[in-house]
Amino acid sequence: MLPSGGKAGVRSQPSEGVPRARAPGSEVIRARAGGAPATVTSDGDILYGRDDELRFVSDFLSRCFDGSGDALLLRGEAGIGKTALLGTAREAALARGGRVLSALGVQSEASVPYAGLHQLLAPVLPDHAASLLEPQRQALYTAFGMNDGAAPGMFSVGLASLELISSLADRAPVALLIDDIQWIDRASSDVLAFVARRLEGERVALLTAVREGHESVLNDAGLAEMQLHRLDDDASAALLRARTPELDPSLRERILAEAAGNPLALVELPTVLRGDGNVPSALLPLVPTTRRLERSFLARASDLPELTQTVLLVAAADDGADLAEIIEAAKALVGGDLSVAALEPAVDAGLLEIRGHDVHFRHPLVRSAIYHAAGPSRRLSTHAALAKALAGQPERRAWHRAAATPGADDDVALDLEQAALRALTRGAPRAAAEALRRAALRSLPHTHRGRLLLRSAEINFELGEAATAHRQLAEAQSAELRTEERLRLTLWSEVLNHESWLSPERVRAFADVADQLAGADTAGAALALNALWPLSIRCWHDNPTQETRDLFVQAARRLQRHDSDPMALSVAALGDPVGQAARIIDTTTRIAPGAVDDPAEQHALGSSLTGIWALDLSWPYHGAAVDGLRRQGRLGLLGEALVCQAWAALHLGKHRLAHTAADESRRLSRDTGRSLWACAADLVLAALASERGESDTADELIRRAEAELLSAGAHSMLGFAQFAKGRHATANKRYNDAYEQLTRVLDPADITYHPVLGVFGAADLIEAAVRTDRTDEAAHHHARLSALAEKTTAPLLRVMAACTRPLVVAPDQTEASYLRALDDRLLVNWPYHRARLQLSYGRWLRRRRRILEARRPLRAAVDSFDALGATVFAQDARSELRAAGEAARRATPSTADSLTPQELQIARMAATGITNREIGTRLFISHRTVGQHLRRIFQKLDITSRGQLHLADLGGE
Numbered sequence: 001m002l003p004s005g006g007k008a009g010v011r012s013q014p015s016e017g018v019p020r021a022r023a024p025g026s027e028v029i030r031a032r033a034g035g036a037p038a039t040v041t042s043d044g045d046i047l048y049g050r051d052d053e054l055r056f057v058s059d060f061l062s063r064c065f066d067g068s069g070d071a072l073l074l075r076g077e078a079g080i081g082k083t084a085l086l087g088t089a090r091e092a093a094l095a096r097g098g099r100v101l102s103a104l105g106v107q108s109e110a111s112v113p114y115a116g117l118h119q120l121l122a123p124v125l126p127d128h129a130a131s132l133l134e135p136q137r138q139a140l141y142t143a144f145g146m147n148d149g150a151a152p153g154m155f156s157v158g159l160a161s162l163e164l165i166s167s168l169a170d171r172a173p174v175a176l177l178i179d180d181i182q183w184i185d186r187a188s189s190d191v192l193a194f195v196a197r198r199l200e201g202e203r204v205a206l207l208t209a210v211r212e213g214h215e216s217v218l219n220d221a222g223l224a225e226m227q228l229h230r231l232d233d234d235a236s237a238a239l240l241r242a243r244t245p246e247l248d249p250s251l252r253e254r255i256l257a258e259a260a261g262n263p264l265a266l267v268e269l270p271t272v273l274r275g276d277g278n279v280p281s282a283l284l285p286l287v288p289t290t291r292r293l294e295r296s297f298l299a300r301a302s303d304l305p306e307l308t309q310t311v312l313l314v315a316a317a318d319d320g321a322d323l324a325e326i327i328e329a330a331k332a333l334v335g336g337d338l339s340v341a342a343l344e345p346a347v348d349a350g351l352l353e354i355r356g357h358d359v360h361f362r363h364p365l366v367r368s369a370i371y372h373a374a375g376p377s378r379r380l381s382t383h384a385a386l387a388k389a390l391a392g393q394p395e396r397r398a399w400h401r402a403a404a405t406p407g408a409d410d411d412v413a414l415d416l417e418q419a420a421l422r423a424l425t426r427g428a429p430r431a432a433a434e435a436l437r438r439a440a441l442r443s444l445p446h447t448h449r450g451r452l453l454l455r456s457a458e459i460n461f462e463l464g465e466a467a468t469a470h471r472q473l474a475e476a477q478s479a480e481l482r483t484e485e486r487l488r489l490t491l492w493s494e495v496l497n498h499e500s501w502l503s504p505e506r507v508r509a510f511a512d513v514a515d516q517l518a519g520a521d522t523a524g525a526a527l528a529l530n531a532l533w534p535l536s537i538r539c540w541h542d543n544p545t546q547e548t549r550d551l552f553v554q555a556a557r558r559l560q561r562h563d564s565d566p567m568a569l570s571v572a573a574l575g576d577p578v579g580q581a582a583r584i585i586d587t588t589t590r591i592a593p594g595a596v597d598d599p600a601e602q603h604a605l606g607s608s609l610t611g612i613w614a615l616d617l618s619w620p621y622h623g624a625a626v627d628g629l630r631r632q633g634r635l636g637l638l639g640e641a642l643v644c645q646a647w648a649a650l651h652l653g654k655h656r657l658a659h660t661a662a663d664e665s666r667r668l669s670r671d672t673g674r675s676l677w678a679c680a681a682d683l684v685l686a687a688l689a690s691e692r693g694e695s696d697t698a699d700e701l702i703r704r705a706e707a708e709l710l711s712a713g714a715h716s717m718l719g720f721a722q723f724a725k726g727r728h729a730t731a732n733k734r735y736n737d738a739y740e741q742l743t744r745v746l747d748p749a750d751i752t753y754h755p756v757l758g759v760f761g762a763a764d765l766i767e768a769a770v771r772t773d774r775t776d777e778a779a780h781h782h783a784r785l786s787a788l789a790e791k792t793t794a795p796l797l798r799v800m801a802a803c804t805r806p807l808v809v810a811p812d813q814t815e816a817s818y819l820r821a822l823d824d825r826l827l828v829n830w831p832y833h834r835a836r837l838q839l840s841y842g843r844w845l846r847r848r849r850r851i852l853e854a855r856r857p858l859r860a861a862v863d864s865f866d867a868l869g870a871t872v873f874a875q876d877a878r879s880e881l882r883a884a885g886e887a888a889r890r891a892t893p894s895t896a897d898s899l900t901p902q903e904l905q906i907a908r909m910a911a912t913g914i915t916n917r918e919i920g921t922r923l924f925i926s927h928r929t930v931g932q933h934l935r936r937i938f939q940k941l942d943i944t945s946r947g948q949l950h951l952a953d954l955g956g957e
Contacts, residue, residue, distance in 0.1 A: 046084040046263045049235030053081075053228065057089050061205050065096055065173035069199030071206035073181075073218055076228030078290045078365055079264030082209035085228070086177045089207055093175035099124075099168055100175045104360075105183030106319055106367070111399055111435065113428030114143045115319070116188035117161060120176065124168060131167040133917055136160035139633075143187075143426050145395070152427040154187060155672075156633035158194035159924050163917070165195065166926035169203040176206040180364050182214035187428040189217035196221050197671060198925055201932040220673075230261025239263060244270045258292070264363070268296035294369030300349045301370055308345045310334055312352070315343075316371040317382045317403075319396060321358040329389040333382060380404050395419045398435075402442055413443035417452060424459075433459040437472065450479030454489050461492060470496045487517050488527070495531050504547045510535070511555040518559055529559045529567045533604060536574035540611055541716035543748075543755060549576035564591045566601040570608035577756050581612040581792035593620040599628025603641045606648075611756065613794035615648040616829045622648055626661075630922055639668035639677050646684045651760070651796060653831035655868045656896065656904070659688055663901035664923075676714050679705040683724040690728040691870040698728050719745045719757035730764045731872040738768040739777075759788065763800040763833065767840075770807045782808045799830045803837045806844070814844065822857075835864035839877050846884045854884045866891045895953045898940045904954065906933045907941075911949035 047054065057072075064070050074082045086102075093100050103120040121140070129137050139152035140160045152160075168174050178184060178192065196206050196218065208223075210216050231239065236256055240247070247255070247270060259265035269292060301309060311330045318326055323340065331338060343359070346352050353360045361367045371379070383404035390397040398415040405412045416439035423432035436456035443449040457472035473493050481489060494510045514528035532555060539552055552575030560568030564587060573584045588609060596602050606621030622645035629638040642665035649658035662684040669678035686701035706721045722745045729738035742765040744750045745758030762785045769778035782804055789797035802824055806817035818841040821827070827834045842858035845851075858881040865874035871891075878888035896904055902923070909919045916927040916934070923930075938944060941952045 046079075046081050046267065047088065049231050049239065049263075050081060050085070053085060053226065054088060056226065057085060057207070058092055060207075061089060061092055061096065061098075061175065064175075064199075064205035065093075065098060065203055067201060067203050069169075069202030069204040069206075071196035071199055071208070071221075071223045073223045073225045074207065074209040074228060075212060075225055076209075077212045077230075077262065079262045079268075079293050079363075080212075080228045080230065081263055082211075082228060083179055083363055086179055086207060086209055089175060089205075090177055093173070093205070096173065098173040098175050099171075100177060101165075102177040102179075103184065103188075104321075104364075105178070105180035107183045110183050110185050111431060111438070112319060112396060113185055113187040113423045113426055113431035114157070114191075116178070116184035117157075117191050118144045118188075120178065120188075121161065121164060124164065128164060128167060132160055132163055133921065136163055136921070139427075140164070143428070145422065145426060148425070151425050153633040153635070154190050154427060155194060155635040155924060157187075157427060158191045159633070159921065161191050162195050162198055162926050163920065165204055166202055166928045169928065173203040174205070176204065178206075178208040180211065181208045181218055182210050182216045184216075186217065186430045186434075193217050193221035194671070196223055198929065201929050202926060231263055231266075232261065236261050236263075236266060239266050240270075243267055262293075264293055264365075268293055290365065293365050294372070297351060297363075297366045297369045298373050300351060301346070301373075304345045304349060305342075307334065307338060307342045311338070311342045312346055312370050313374050313378065313382055314385065315352065315359050315361070316367045317379065318386055319399070321360060323354060323357050323359050325386075325389055326359055329382075329385040332385040332388050376406075380406060395422050402438060405442060408444050409442055410444060410447050413439040413448055413452065415439075416442065417448070420455075429459050429463060433463065433465075433468075440472075440475075445478070446480045450476045450481040450489075451485055453479065454481070454485055454492075457492060458488075461496070466496055484517070484524070487513055487524075491517060491528065491531050495535060504545065504551055507548055507551040507555070511551060511558075514555060514559060525559050525561065526567075529556070529565075529571065532556060532559070532571050533567060536571040540574040540577060540756065541754075543753075546576075546579075549579060552576060553580055563587065564595070566596045566598075566605040570601075570604040573608035573612050577612045578788070578792060581614070581794050584609070584612060585614050585617065585793050585795075588614070588617050593624055596621070596624075599625045599632060599634070599641075600637060602628060603637060603644070606641070607644045610644055610648055612792065613759065613796040615651050616795050618644075618648055619652065633924075635668050635924065636672040636674060639665050639672055639674055639681075642668065643677050643681045643684065646681060650684055650687055651832070652829065653833070653835075653868055655688060655691070655832075655870065658684060660901040660905050662688070664905070668924075675708060676712060676717060679708050679714075680717065680720055683720045686724040687727045688869075690724070690731040691868075691872055693731070693872045693875075695728070695732060698724070702728065715751050716754060718752040719754035722752050723757070723761045726761045726764050726768075730768060735768040735771040738764055739772055739774065742768065759785070759797065762797075763804050763836070766804040766807060775808075779808045795826065795829070799826055799833050802826070803833050803840075806840065818844065831864055832868060832870070835861050835868065835870070835873065835877075838864065839873065839880065842877070842884070843880050846880060851884050855881065855886050858884060859886070862888060869894075869897065895941055899937060903933055903937050903940075906930060907937050907949055907952070908954050910934060910937075910946050911952075911954060913946075 060070065060072055074085060076082050090100050090102065101120050101123065103116050105116060125140070125144075129140065132140070136156070136159060138147065138149045139156040141147045142149040142152050143157045165174055165176070176195075181189065181192075184192070192206070192208070199206060208218055210218070233256070236259065240252060240255060243266065251270075255266065255269050259269055301312060304312070310333060311326065314330045314333060315326050318329070327338065327340065327342075330342070340354070343352070343354065347354060351362055351366050353362065374382070381404070383400045387397050387400035387404055390400060394415070398412075398419040401412050401415055416435050420432040420435035420439065423429070423435055433456045436452050436459070440449045440452035440456065443452060453472045453476035457469040457476065460466075460469040460472065469492070473489055473496065476489055490513045491510070494506065494513065497506075510532075514532065517524035517528045532552070536552055536556075539549065553572045556568045556571035556575065569584050569587060572580045588605070593602075596605060602621045603625035606618040606625055609615070609618035609621065622641060625641040626638065626645055629641055642661045646658045646662035646665060649655070649661060662681040666678045666681035666685070669675065669681060682701045682705045686698045686705070689695075689698040689701065702721060702724050705724075706718065709715075709717050709721065722741050726738045726742040729735070729741060742758070742761045744752050745754055745761065747753055762781060766778050766781050766785070769775075769781060782801065785797060785804070786801045788794075789801045802821040805821065806814050809817050818837070821837055822834075822841065827837070838857040838861040842854045842856075842861060845854035845857070858877055861877040862874055862881060865871075865877055874891060881888045899907060905923065906919055909922065910916075916930040919930045920927045934946070941949075943949065943952060
């Protein structure tokens, strides 16, 4: 299984295999607005008539607190009641004895990595961080800037957060409440999405609120949603009567019309329409509801003392809520002393609250109204004052300095660059790329702009944001760059230019730049080789000329650090699979797998060997890559490595491992937004389901994967779907269908054409041709396979050629071909193909009435297929054995087959004696989830403790 050749930036949708939040009923809960007034204790006016929503949230909390952890996204326009509903959930959670952790998204805070997550977890870190394993604790501390450890991956931070929350839930149920999540920083949002998908079995409720029309990472996290709609006419009129009974009837009708069912507008607009606001009543219909509400809050603020208005503006511009910090900045702004008393008029006016040492605005619209109503010069000076107050917090200071600077300023740009470097050390590359982009905007073209744009583009490329990277490289073209930087820019521009890339001229141009970089220093050679890797993947997926392939190989060999350089070997293998296979295979057999210690390079070499049909040689690299990437918490690359391992395991006859690896890959790939890899994993699962006789499952997996690949434009991956279709048809003895599906991949005129991938199904194709009396076609395909096997020395091709040769030779050579193939030691590593050969030989003997001789290979085939779990082929072998006069033994079901793939993984790990927390760390789930799985495992295996697991039949590979 090779890296995908589809389009970049395709959004994934969660699959059934991803552990995620799920609410009962439809995914989007469209709760009815209206009805009798609700009795609530928080923002009762705003939640007037929200009985359905309140009841649902109450039931949701109860379910979660009882151990059915879940996540819910509240969606609606400003003023619709999201914040009030979260407040009610808070009080309900506390009343049920739960712990509440909350965070509020602030627009100015969105660039500070992990700021939102720190806001959420900071109250419990001091007392509960000790419950985490040391690597998890260090990941959190580094993400929060509390130590200087190695940069943690986002998923390591996610797992640490999940474990911390799960540990809290061991003591009491936990409610996580996040308002305005559209303004929570990206790193925190990614962690929250990770946590949300893994709450099943936890006593945790996650409720988030997002304003309609805004994007958030959690939009694509598979959360159940509650859409809050406007109140109906009856509920609106009832709320307005209860709130302002003294209103003149004509004014009441006007307010009902202008508010249009928005509850906050029904509460606030009477102030504006009575003449106390700043908007002439005649203009109100032209002003959006959000702006009307902001004007209403401004009407209150304008009556406050000037000093209070100044402190309010500082609080609105601040990306935190610390009271002392706000007062300190306000002092710098007014040039004199002031105290907390300056905020009391704002508290009395209902604009904000002071809770302990924190300042909270009554509603997010209050903050935005006050901030945007201030003139530009006032905002600039406010940010300057905050920057001065934050002298001890360089990252936040940098962002406020940038907000206080209207034009280019290299000092500010360098401050933001330092913020980007700190973001990288905290494991937040997206935040780093954004900081570098902002730094470039603040820099002069002839100083730092080009360098900053180039570095931001490189990070975005690594993150898969190809379009953004391409745009930034184009912007950097006109800026000042040093020679080495100009070479890097040219290199990445070539990588990102998809048009006619695989022409010889383009490869020569790229190779020339790569050679110049390599001539500069060792780091330049490594950079060039890593840049060549994705292009070689494109070369494998497409069908370039031989000249282009030769140029790829020559470039890789010039850039290699030594003869067994894994990246150079990988590039050469993918650049010219047929021409380079023999050399790569020969070189690799002389390299000890342990000599390659970088998991990413192990993955690259393993997937490349798989791409040249050397799956037995790729096997140790897949295992090492999976283990290493798992330890490093690199879930995106781990998902890729797992599907490569699953594909190799499928062909090597390690079917149970193929099942567990593909199952985990599809979950992780969906989780990390790599939908094409999830499709590839689904197609491995489809092939396995076909062999088990689960036709409906196989059909559905193939149908969904094929549809998604087509919609993504990933035509070069359709060959995997054709292989799965061919195996499905073969298992069901639909040989005409199998032949048609498998020949499509070898037809240059077909959309699924892939000259390398198509060969993986050669054994099924040749058998299908023989079974449908296509004798000449079978001989033709076998001749091509044999020639390719001889040229490449690829183990899989040699095995398939040997196993299918008896089907195409002259009748007087058939038996000799069978015996020669069965004696070939090469088959030892290929039990699936050996079992297919034994079945074929036994069938051939029986049909020549050599009954006694037929029984031995058929018996061996039955045993092998049973061990593999290939039920369909085992049944076929049993039928042949019965026809040969021997009662076929029934398969002894393995207890391992009663477990799901993830349960089998957990059972095997637990049997080695490692703890639930250690298992959770390896599988990126919480220790509570591991415990729940173990309880189900014990029931299925009819045991009562971990100590008995070693007695259970947990199957082999």
